[in-house]
Amino acid sequence: MCKANSGSWLVSAALLTLGPIATPGQAQITPDATLPNNSVVLPDGNVLTIDGGTEAGSNLFHSFEDFSIPTGTEAFFNNSLSIENIITRVTGGNFSDIDGLIRANGTANLFLINPNGIQFGPNASLNIGGSFLGSSAESLLFEDGSFYSATQPDASTLLTVSVPVGLQFGANPDRIVNRSIARSSFDSPVPVLPFPLSPNIDLANVGLEVRPDRTLALIGGEIQLAGGNLTASNGQIYLGSVAGEGLVNFAPTLSGWRFEKGDIVNAGNISLSNGSLLNTSGVGGGRVEIVGDTATLRDGRIFALTLGNLNGGGIEIRARELQVTEGSQISTLTLGEGRGGDIRFQVTDSVEFNGLGLENYRLVAGFYLTQGVINPFEAQIALLTGTAGTGDAGDIIIETGKLRLDNGVLGGSTTFGAGNAGNLRVRSNTFELVGSGINNGTILGSTGTGGDINIETDRLTMSSEAGLVSVTPTNGAGGDITIMATESIEMFGSPEAVFDTLISTNAFGLNGRSGNIIIDTQRLSLSGRSVIASSNGSIIGSSLLVSDAGGPGGDVTIRASESISMAGIIREDMELDSFSNIAAQTLNSSPGGNINISTPVLDVRLGLISAASLNDGDAGDITIDAGRVVLEDALVEVSVGAVAFLRDVSATGSAGELNLNADRLVVGRDARVTGLALGSGRAGNLNIAARELVLTDGGSIDASTNSGLGGNLNFKARDIQLRQQSRIETNAGNATGGNIAIDTDTLVALENSDISANSINDRGGQIAIDASGIFGTQFRDAPTPESDITATSALGAEFSGVVRIQTPDVDAASGLVALDGSTLNPSTQIQNSCAAALENRFVITGNGGLAEDPTQFLQPQTVWRDTRLGEIQSHLTLNPTGTEPEEFSVSTEPFVEATGWRTNSRGQIELVAASGNLSYSPWQPHPDCESVSQDSASTQSSGR
Structure with a gap:
């Protein structure tokens, strides 16, 4: 006896450890006798009829x-x-295991509350006229304040006629x-969609289903x-997870x-996995609401499709974290006249989507970009x-x-279809887009317009072929893209990638108009094959998709x-498509867009800024306002017939205009700023204003043309x-x-750097230079290996252009002031001891002890050497520069003309005047006037 009891206790302990287990095939609906009128x-066979209960x-x-x-x-x-609400509680200690059918009369709502949990098996189904709420709450609250408890059944003896308004949960x-x-228990119609679903999705497998326009809610601890x-066609599905004591209110x-x-x-x-589906699709596309701490979709799907003329209810998820992986999908597509529902995520910490791999992504995106479907x-x-109907799509x-x-x-x-795409609005601290894409565009055959993309974030990071795009291969207009990033936007592209990492609005079919792109941030960084572009054509790698028709x-x-x-990326096999670029291009007959850039620092190395045309449409303009601009191996173009590495000499559009204002502009190693026109269109106009403009190492600024009108280059710089x-050409x-106008203080051109407006088969252009100083270059009739200024023609000198160089004419008398009074005759102020009869010379060799620069210091000692006499007789010591000078007095005696020299007791040479009490040794005899005259006469008579 004891042995049997012991075994029974061990089995019970094991069951408690493993949790409650239901026995298949055994009906377990047992009333508890806690009501005034018990259930x-x-x-009756496989049917369990539930009568009684307390009304x-x-x-x-x-x-x-x-x-x-x-x-x-x-x-x-x-x-x-007459019953509106069937309120059912389970007071025992077992969870409810339901793998059969629950049915009720009329349109009554059904509440099933079991604090120990509920499990619906693969065959579980509903056939009720009203809504269904399954919960593991302890009590159901009513509007009058009363409650119906499953854990304290005796405390709720006074049953109320009030309506239920809340659920009270325990710890x-x-x-x-x-x-x-399960299949539908009341033969609800299966939606017929114009697109095939994934093979593992069968909308006929409705699972737990309520009738159209009703609510299906599961609210408990963990929802799996x-x-x-x-399924709640055109109705509502609500999933709520409560981990502890709390109250969920409803009306x-x-x-x-x-x-x-x-x-x-x-x-x-809350989790959806293994192909789970929440489906509220219907005439008006119902509503799905999920509220929990962590919501996870692993191969799970949420559909709220609008199939008729009513507006969709949308999908809303409120949680701390949301994870969507393994091919999961969330969709509010509209196929009818009604507007599709919105998708809204209010997730405090993070939202993460993880796809099925980059290869599949490339296949789907590539088919869309090439085929438009x-x-x-x-x-x-x-x-x-x-939207695949006439109704507009909802927003995200x-x-x-x-x-x-x-x-x-x-x-x-x-x-x-004919409806317009919805908008995407993102507000997050960080936004990372890695090998994934968002498209608010149109599909081939549709007539609606694309939607806008609006992003507010601190930091946006895009890499590995990521894309934020609004692509339009139809008549519809593309949406705008607006990004506000308070800290930074970083884009990374790889030269081995199939697609660029890009932010793009692109219309490449019929008359569709591209949307605008607006970016406002602190720091913008593009590296590798990263692109920000708005165009009316499509370039994929080195391939071009272009339509002769199209909007602007x-x-x-x-x-x-x-x-x-x-x-960009530097490699030996580097091509131009490895550059990063900012573009507003036209590849058809409509005009291209404009580019406006404002920043203190613009640094472009292996990059492209392009507002160019490759067809009959006119290129757009570029406006750059910056403090410092540095271009190396870079291209800034408002060209026609040339877009990056592509060329089309048949293009007839005109190039655009560049307006560049900077404190310092450096066009460095092989960089080019151009308004080139390869076709018959007009070359662009370039207007550049800067404090300092530097072109070096093969850098160029040009507005050259093939057969169209030449462009104009206008420079204003210090x-x-x-x-x-x-x-500059x-x-x-x-x-x-074309024409070149330069207004500057200083123009320096060295090392074969040229300014030219030449022509091969027509007249040369015009060059006008207004400068305070020009160094290293000059006008020439033809180019030379030197630095030249030319406006020549290969047809001959008579076809040369006009070069006008204006520099200030300096007047030496300018600014002089006339002095009052008459000038003195210098001959009256000179003591003439005797007339000079011989020619004399005084030659100074070297700097004579003087500094080469007036700002340099004198040496503390200086040696004077008489180069004619050879040996130095003495040294002359000067006072070192910067030392205190000796005190001296100024003699008031009149100056006396020196007539000789002598060596004093210190070995120094002194100039002296002739006097009877002085003895001296002149280096040669001092002649008097008479001897000089005689000597001169004898020299003349001898014929010397």
Whole structure:
């Protein structure tokens, strides 16, 4: 006896350890006898009819010790049609295991509350007229303040006629699990979609389903959809997870209940996995709401598709973290006249999407960019609010601390029909886009317009072929892209990549107009194959997609309060498509957009800034306002017939205009600023104003043309330097050379650096230079190996252009002041002891002890040498510079003319006047006037 009891105790302990386990095939619906009028269960084969219960107004209360339904069994609540709410509690210690059918009469709502949890098996289904709420709460609260408790059944003896308004949870709410993939129990129609779904999705497997326009809610500890589905056509699905004590409030509505917007205190986890589906698709596309701590989708899907003329309800997720992986999808596509619902994420910490790999991403994105079509239910598309009907798509709103899309995720709001695409709005501290893309554009065959993309973040990082785009291959206009990043935007591209890392609005079909791009940040950095572009054509790698028809390109506006840096990849096999670039290009007959850049520092190394045309459309303009601009191996172009590495000499559009204002502009190693026209269109005009302009190491600024009108180059700078074969030119092939106007203080051109407006088969252009000083260059009739200024023609000198160089004419008398009074005759002021009869010379060799520069110090000692006499007789010592001079007095005696010299007692030479009491030794005899005259006469007579 004791041995048997011991074994029973061990089995019970094991069961408690493993948790409650239901026995398949065993009905477990047992009333608990806690109501004034208790529930009655009447079995009839596989049908368990539930009668009795206590009615209070329109509420019918049931109470069970156990409530489980095995496979193939039906539990039928036989309520009267006047009942609005069937309120069922489970007071025993077991969870409810339901793998059969729950049915009720009329349109009554069904509440099933079991604090020990609920599990719905693969065959579980519902056939009720109203809404369904399954919960592991302890009590149901009513509007009058009363409650119906499953843990304290005796405390709720006074049953109320009031309506339910809330759920009260205990300290450790148990989980709710759904694995149901049952077919509809009331033959609801299966939506017919114009696009194929993934093979593992079957909308006929509705799982737990309520009738159209009703609510299906699961609210418990942890909510798990492990391969199970929930369906509420045109209705509402609500999932709420509560990890501890808390209250969830709701209010009755015509479609069931409206749950409070506030976050759940002590929220728990919610997961969809193994192909689970939440589906509220219908005439008006219902609503899905998920509230928890962590929401996870692993191969899970949430569809709220609008199939008719009513507006969709949308999808909302409120959590601390949201993770979407393994081909999961969230979609509010509209296929009818109604507007699609919005997708809204309010996630405090992070939202992370992880896709199915970069290869699949490339296949889907490449097919879209080349063919203009895409299946909105491709497994790669994780997030979509699109339209395939006449109704407009909903918006995507994401508010989170960190947003990351990685490993081949596609998302956005796209139009497949006549409706317009929705907008994407992101507000996050950080936004990382890695090998993934968002497109708010249009699909080939649609007529709607693309949606806008608005991003507010501290830091945006894009890499590995990531894209933020609004692509339009149709008549519809593309959406705008606006990015506000308080700290930085960083874009990284790889030369081995199939696609660029890009921010782009692109219209490459029919008459579609590209959207605008607006970027406002502190620091913008582009490296490798990174692109910010608005164009009306498409360039993929080295391939070009261009339509002869098309709308205008959009504008690109970039404001960076600290700096903009652009850097490509340097390799031996480097091509231009390895550059980073900012572009507003036209590849068809419509005009291109403009580029506006404002920043203290613009540093472009292996980069491209292009507002160019490759067709009949006119190129746009570029305006740059910067403190310092440095260009190396870079190209800034407002060209026509040339877009980066592509050329088309048949282009007839005109080049644009460049307006560049900077404190210092450096056009360095092989960099080029150009308004080139390769076709018959006019070359561009370049207007450059800077304090200092430096061209060096092959750098050039030009507005050359082939056969169109030459462009104009206008420079206004304090200093202009051209070094190492740099060039300023408006040369032409079969047209007149362009014009160059330079206004500067100083122009320096060295090392074969030229300024030219030459032409081959027409007249040379005009060059006008107004400078205070010009150094190293001059006008020449023809180019030379020196630094030249030319406006020549290969047709001959008579076809040369005009060169006008204006420098200040210096008048030596300018500024002199006439003095009053007459001037003295110097001959009256000179003592003439005797007339000079011989010619004499005085030669100074070297600097004679003087400094070469007046700012240099004198040497402390200086030696004077008489180079004619050879040996130095004595030294003359000077006072060292910077030492205190000796005191001296100024003699007032009159000066006396020296007549000889002598050596004093210190060995110094003194100049002396003739006197009877002085003895001296002249280096040669001192002649008197008479002897000089005689000597002169004898010299003349001898013929010497």
